[in-house]
Amino acid sequence: MNSTELWLEALMQIIPDETRIFTDRADLYSYSYDASFGTYLPEAVVQPKATEEVSNIMKLANQYEIPVYPRGQGTSLSGGPLPVKGGIVLDFSQWNDKLEIYPEDMMAIVAPGVLTADINNAALKEGLIYPPDPSSSNVSTIAGNLAENSGGPRGLKYGVTKDYVLGLEVVTPEGEVIRTGGRTVKNVTGYDLTKLIVGSEGTLGIITEAILKLHPKPEATATLMALFADLVAAGQAISNILRAGIIPAKLEMMDKACIEAVEAYEPQGLPTDVEALILIELDGHPQAIHDEILKVEDVCRETGATEVIRAKTEEEAAQLWRARKLVSPAIVRHKPTKISEDATVPRSKIPHMFQRLKEIRKKYDIDLVVFGHAGDGNLHPNIIADKRDKEEMRRVEQAVGEIFEAAVELGGTLSGEHGIGTLKAPFMEMELGAAGVEMMKRIKQSWDPKNILNPGKIFPEPGQRLVLTDD
Amino acid sequence: MVQQLTERSALSFAYAETFDCVQCGYCLPACPTYVTMKKETQSPRGRINLVKMAAEGKITYDELEGPINLCLGCRACEVVCPSGVQYGKILESAKEVLYEEKSKRAKLFQEFVFGSLSNKTALKTAGAGLSLYQKSGLQKAAQKTGAVKILPERLRSFEKILPQRKRNKWEHFYPAQKPVYRVGFFVGCVMDAMFHSINTKSIKLLQAAGCDVAVIPEQTCCGALQSHAGAKDIAKKLAKENIAAFEKYDFDFIVNSIGGCGAMLVEYGRLLEDDPDWKERAQAFADKNVDISVLLSELELPFTREVNKTVTYQPSCHMTNVQRCINEPLTLLQSVPGITYVELPMKNMCCGSAGIYNLVNYEASMEILDEKMHHVQAAARKPEIIVTTNPGCHLQMKLGVEREGLSDQIEVVHIVELVAEACGIEG
Numbered sequence: 001m002n003s004t005e006l007w008l009e010a011l012m013q014i015i016p017d018e019t020r021i022f023t024d025r026a027d028l029y030s031y032s033y034d035a036s037f038g039t040y041l042p043e044a045v046v047q048p049k050a051t052e053e054v055s056n057i058m059k060l061a062n063q064y065e066i067p068v069y070p071r072g073q074g075t076s077l078s079g080g081p082l083p084v085k086g087g088i089v090l091d092f093s094q095w096n097d098k099l100e101i102y103p104e105d106m107m108a109i110v111a112p113g114v115l116t117a118d119i120n121n122a123a124l125k126e127g128l129i130y131p132p133d134p135s136s137s138n139v140s141t142i143a144g145n146l147a148e149n150s151g152g153p154r155g156l157k158y159g160v161t162k163d164y165v166l167g168l169e170v171v172t173p174e175g176e177v178i179r180t181g182g183r184t185v186k187n188v189t190g191y192d193l194t195k196l197i198v199g200s201e202g203t204l205g206i207i208t209e210a211i212l213k214l215h216p217k218p219e220a221t222a223t224l225m226a227l228f229a230d231l232v233a234a235g236q237a238i239s240n241i242l243r244a245g246i247i248p249a250k251l252e253m254m255d256k257a258c259i260e261a262v263e264a265y266e267p268q269g270l271p272t273d274v275e276a277l278i279l280i281e282l283d284g285h286p287q288a289i290h291d292e293i294l295k296v297e298d299v300c301r302e303t304g305a306t307e308v309i310r311a312k313t314e315e316e317a318a319q320l321w322r323a324r325k326l327v328s329p330a331i332v333r334h335k336p337t338k339i340s341e342d343a344t345v346p347r348s349k350i351p352h353m354f355q356r357l358k359e360i361r362k363k364y365d366i367d368l369v370v371f372g373h374a375g376d377g378n379l380h381p382n383i384i385a386d387k388r389d390k391e392e393m394r395r396v397e398q399a400v401g402e403i404f405e406a407a408v409e410l411g412g413t414l415s416g417e418h419g420i421g422t423l424k425a426p427f428m429e430m431e432l433g434a435a436g437v438e439m440m441k442r443i444k445q446s447w448d449p450k451n452i453l454n455p456g457k458i459f460p461e462p463g464q465r466l467v468l469t470d471d
Numbered sequence: 472m473v474q475q476l477t478e479r480s481a482l483s484f485a486y487a488e489t490f491d492c493v494q495c496g497y498c499l500p501a502c503p504t505y506v507t508m509k510k511e512t513q514s515p516r517g518r519i520n521l522v523k524m525a526a527e528g529k530i531t532y533d534e535l536e537g538p539i540n541l542c543l544g545c546r547a548c549e550v551v552c553p554s555g556v557q558y559g560k561i562l563e564s565a566k567e568v569l570y571e572e573k574s575k576r577a578k579l580f581q582e583f584v585f586g587s588l589s590n591k592t593a594l595k596t597a598g599a600g601l602s603l604y605q606k607s608g609l610q611k612a613a614q615k616t617g618a619v620k621i622l623p624e625r626l627r628s629f630e631k632i633l634p635q636r637k638r639n640k641w642e643h644f645y646p647a648q649k650p651v652y653r654v655g656f657f658v659g660c661v662m663d664a665m666f667h668s669i670n671t672k673s674i675k676l677l678q679a680a681g682c683d684v685a686v687i688p689e690q691t692c693c694g695a696l697q698s699h700a701g702a703k704d705i706a707k708k709l710a711k712e713n714i715a716a717f718e719k720y721d722f723d724f725i726v727n728s729i730g731g732c733g734a735m736l737v738e739y740g741r742l743l744e745d746d747p748d749w750k751e752r753a754q755a756f757a758d759k760n761v762d763i764s765v766l767l768s769e770l771e772l773p774f775t776r777e778v779n780k781t782v783t784y785q786p787s788c789h790m791t792n793v794q795r796c797i798n799e800p801l802t803l804l805q806s807v808p809g810i811t812y813v814e815l816p817m818k819n820m821c822c823g824s825a826g827i828y829n830l831v832n833y834e835a836s837m838e839i840l841d842e843k844m845h846h847v848q849a850a851a852r853k854p855e856i857i858v859t860t861n862p863g864c865h866l867q868m869k870l871g872v873e874r875e876g877l878s879d880q881i882e883v884v885h886i887v888e889l890v891a892e893a894c895g896i897e898g
Binding site: 022025029030031047075091093094136138329332336 | 490491492493494495496497499500509510511512514516517520521524529530534535537538553554555
């Protein structure tokens with residue numbers, strides 16, 4: 001028997017149920033991708049359903065030095081679960097048997113494969129919410145969100161995934177089971193390993209259970225749309241709203257190209273002669289937000305909004321949000337490939353970032369639209385292309401590199417919420433410096449001496465550059 | 472059987488369409504087979520990727536076949552897709568390629584089934600469509616071809632729930648007293664053979680609501696099952712026969728009571744899009760086709776009695792996801808005096824019937840059906856009636872009720888039967 005046959009046989013001993021181990025080629029190809037770029041074939045896919053199974057798999061992986069890649073439901077936009085060096089994909093999507101809500105402690109304890117939206121829905125029944133709301137929350141697993149430290153529109157007011165984690169159960173790369181944090185809000189015992197694991201993109205440990213903090217459900221919401229003939233004015237309005245002491249639950253922005261695409265796809269009656277549109281949702285006590293939404297309207301008008309539409313009913317609010325929902329299908333109508341970036345800048349630099357993006361669009365002659373969570377500086381410049389057109393993709397790759405440079409120069413970051421994965425690894429040093437990356441590498445080496453847990457992520461390989469084609 | 476990416480294979484597969492999928496995964500929770508079979512391979516995103524891999528010669532047709540055959544074709548994924556991927560087109564292209572590659576043995580069995588459907592005389596002499604499900608003809612064919620060894624067990628489960636057959640010859644014209652619309656009625660093959668009385672009630676309801684109804688004898692099978700199996704040439708031939716038959720008359724609408732056939736009829740435009748002689752005629756035909764609930768919910772019905780029952784509704788996938796006929800059946804249902812409507816949780820999930828899926832993939836289909844019956848049990852009020860809009864769903868839900876031992880508590884009816892009862896119309 002060769003080494004692969006040996007470890008596959010040992011794997012069958014660890015997982016008693018043969019329906020949870022896949023080695024057929026059709027299956028291997030089905031776990032070779034995520035929502036980013038590139039396909040890489042693993043040698044086996046396993047669906048673990050117990051901490052002990054994961055621990056034994058990691059011990060086996062150490063013995064045979066097999067790379068292991070944790071995977072939720074493969075919605076990653078940065079390549080997090082891609083099996084770039086072959087080996088074993090651990091599919092956690094079927095391990096979803098624990099979803100416990102503790103209303104008195106305002107806390108949830110969940111298995112790794114539970115869907116993010118299901119946690120929020122279960123919390124709602126107790127008058128609570130789980131605030132982080134990545135747009136994939138109906139599909140993405142909580143452990144995937146934890147590994148990537150996912151954000152979402154509510155990030156402005158409520159923060160992101162890391163702000164809601166009290167404790168974790170983690171299997172280390174060497175197969176030990178540890179617990180970080182606990183069931184209390186305050187906990188300063190030792191290093192804060194919880195924060196280290198969250199956002200480590202599955203490179204330091206495998207999350208097998210999480211204790212999450214919940215928040216009381218706001219009683220009511222209010223929605224408003226404002227249109228601006230000038231991008232700088234829109235950016236100014238956002239700043240002025242926040243300085244007026246109002247923190248919206250969501251503050252989304254769409255640029256002219258997005259509005260035009262939506263109107264061409266499914267007309268919403270939006271004017272296409274404006275430069276930007278912002279959508280604001282407030283939540284809280286009904287009387288408080290009743291006053292605040294009027295104030296937001298005033299601020300928008302004073303800052304030069306050409307039109308302000310305030311939703312009077314829930315249906316009207318849904319209608320306003322529909323424009324934002326239609327952006328995704330609208331922008332891929334002519335070309336299929338969507339490169340969704342999440343470079344993030346300080347809020348005050350949003351108008352500058354828009355200007356830089358405009359220049360980049362012109363310089364590389366690319367289709368670039370901008371929308372996103374403007375309130376927290378987390379814009380989503382989306383480039384629309386066709387990945388079969390190699391020449392176009394080279395231009396896109398250069399443009400993306402320049403978007404990252406612009407964000408870092410403006411005091412921002414490569415990634416607000418999608419993670420580094422394979423895609424952004426080549427740019428790490430630009431933001432963190434050589435010493436910064438080296439300190440991170442040392443942490444990785446001490447946790448995973450054989451470099452078997454999710455190798456090929458975060459840290460660039462020698463000579464690695466951005467590649468947005470599949471081959 | 473390793474294929475190279477020849478121009479031919481890339482063309483036969485809807486290869487370009489696979490690039491529209493950005494692999495976001497939003498389709499996963501909507502896919503019944505992903506939910507029950509619990510792996511990416513049996514999901515829309517997985518299948519689209521495998522079609523692409525097969526077109527590029529990275530996997531063999533044999534490796535592609537399992538996941539494609541286990542797809543229900545319910546197309547719930549298309550509705551939730553944020554990128555507008557044409558899954559139906561990709562699926563059917565794969566079925567077509569696989570159909571051509573299939574061994575003679577397996578093909579014989581399929582040709583028996585589809586040959587019967589497309590040949591009205593054969594259908595009648597064989598004792599009509601029921602024979603498809605009964606032991607005589609099909610079992611013999613299955614044994615002869617050696618294609619389906621476990622078929623008898625599957626057939627036994629369906630036998631119990633099959634309706635009594637009673638068919639009469641169609642008159643050709645059913646006039647309304649004060650006609651609002653002139654409609655052509657599409658009878659369908661399985662529907663006409665197994666649920667003849669539902670067609671009769673449909674026609675009487677249309678008449679009562681103010682439609683002149685014609686049942687033209689030149690019509691034939693819609694071609695849906697053939698198309699879903701990859702026998703596209705047969706489907707196209709049938710489509711052309713139907714188009715030529717109906718365009719001779721000046722109908723305002725062409726009406727059917729069969730969610731699945733209706734979906735095929737409205738897609739004739741797409742089916743014949745590459746045929747310049749037929750493209751426009753096919754689209755004109757498709758545009759005239761509507762489900763009966765569209766007209767009955769718009770027109771005035773002579774309700775005469777109350778139906779004091781708790782009723783739930785299991786939508787037909789093809790009616791929801793392909794015809795996009797969603798609100799009309801509900802409006803019609805809720806207009807029936809006396810009923811208490813209770814929504815079925817996860818109602819848009821397929822019941823697992825899916826044409827002949829429940830015969831060909833019996834175990835997989837029953838797992839999906841069990842999931843569906845859990846949802847029936849979880850409804851806010853226990854329904855006394857489950858309403859369907861398609862004969863396949865009708866039989867499958869009946870089987871589900873039977874499997875749960877609820878036959879004395881829950882009745883399964885076609886929406887037309889319920890409305891007819893409230894109007895005092897007999898079959």
